[in-house]
Amino acid sequence: MRHTLAHKTLLFFSLILLVISTQSCKFEAKNEFNLEQTRANERQEIKRLLAQAKSQIENEQLADAIKTLDSIINNYGTYDEVENAYVLKEDAQNIYTLKKILTLQNIDSLITFVTDYDNEIIKTRATSRLEEVLTTTMDPELLQHYLDSNRLPQFRPNAKKRQADLLEQKQDELYANALEQNNAAAWKAFVAMYPEHPQRKRIEDKVIGLEVDEIFNGTYGEIPTSNQMGSANYVNSDIEITNKTSYTLTLRYSGPENHRLIISPNAVQKVNLKSGDYRVTASVNASRVSNYAGRESLNGTYSSSYYISN
Structure with a gap:
């Protein structure tokens, strides 16, 4: 009986393995x-x-x-x-x-295609387009941007000629635009476009006054008054300024006449101005240093020193 059961069990497992294998x-x-x-x-x-x-x-x-x-x-x-x-x-x-x-007007992008791409077809197309833009643009400031960049100088003669033609055509328009905006940036841009303009001196005086306005309208520290030396002079005043900072110092005087001085670090300059009441501003070429401003009545000889205290 046991023998028969074992045999049947073995047969049963064989069938299972066959099914699994299949x-x-x-x-x-x-x-x-x-x-x-x-x-x-x-x-x-x-x-x-x-x-x-x-x-x-x-x-x-x-x-x-x-x-x-x-x-x-x-x-x-x-x-x-x-x-x-x-x-x-x-x-x-x-x-x-x-x-x-073919549709690009951006000179910097076109120059990049000309100078940085290895594909000769792209370089040729970009060169042709750049020349076209420089000789057909109606924007003299675009041309000035290219001329200031000193890149691809082979196009400079055509760009300068185009700019001269445009400036002659647009002088009245650009002057009117600067007059309407009436800020220092607009007038400086106009003078940069027209360095030989007959009103250049008057415009530059105006720019100094506008720069002084902008500083007085902003946040500034108070400038101490200059030290008067000797007797009074109600016609002309002489000021000796010492820049004791490590930065380039810019002084602006706005009053009976306007004057801007740019003084190198640790240098001394003298200026002669008509005597009278002036607004004076001082700034250096460092963003972390505040502007300074104040009012002075000048009627003689003065000395003044500028330094930065921590």
């Missing part, structure tokens, strides 16, 4: 089939996206084409077909850049 083979076969099918499906999707990107490039939908190609590159990087996506993306980016160059 199911395992079926699972492996099914798994292998799914992997091949998945890769086939992904290759079909890559081909579809490549065709879509080519169509977008042909229709000049370049930004969309670049996004489509990026989706191939980012999601299917292990497939050989992705190399085609890289090639198409480079083509699309070049075409996009070339089209962008």
Whole structure:
């Protein structure tokens, strides 16, 4: 009886192993089939996206084409077909850049394309566009920005000629604009454009007064009065100023006449002014140092020292 039971048990386990073995083979076969099918499906999707990107490039939908190609590159990087996506993306980016160059007005961007790109077609297109902008722009300040940059000097003669023509045409307009704004920055920009303007001295005096206004209207420390030396003089006054700071000092006097002094660190300057009441401001070329301002009645000989205390 025991022998028969053991035999039946052994037979039962054999059947189970046979079933498991058969199911395992079926699972492996099914798994292998799914992997091949998945890769086939992904290759079909890559081909579809490549065709879509080519169509977008042909229709000049370049930004969309670049996004489509990026989706191939980012999601299917292990497939050989992705190399085609890289090639198409480079083509699309070049075409996009070339089209962008045709509409660019920004001189700095165009100069970057000329100087920093290895692609000769892009460099040539940017060079041509830069020359076109410099010879057709209606903005003399744009030309001044290029001239101040000292970059690509081969275009300077044409840029200077264009600027001279524009300035002659726009002088009255720019003067009216500066008059309307009536601030130091506007008048300084005008003088920079027209250094030979017949009213330059009057404008520069006006700029000093406006700069003094701006300092008095802002936050400032109080300037101590200068030390008077000798007898009074109600016609002319002499001031000796010592800059004891380590910065460049700018002094502005606004009164019977306007005057600006720029004094180097640890240097001394003298100035002769008409006697009278003045508003005086002092500033240095350091953002952490406050402006200073005050009022003085000048009628003789004075000395004054400026230093920074902590």
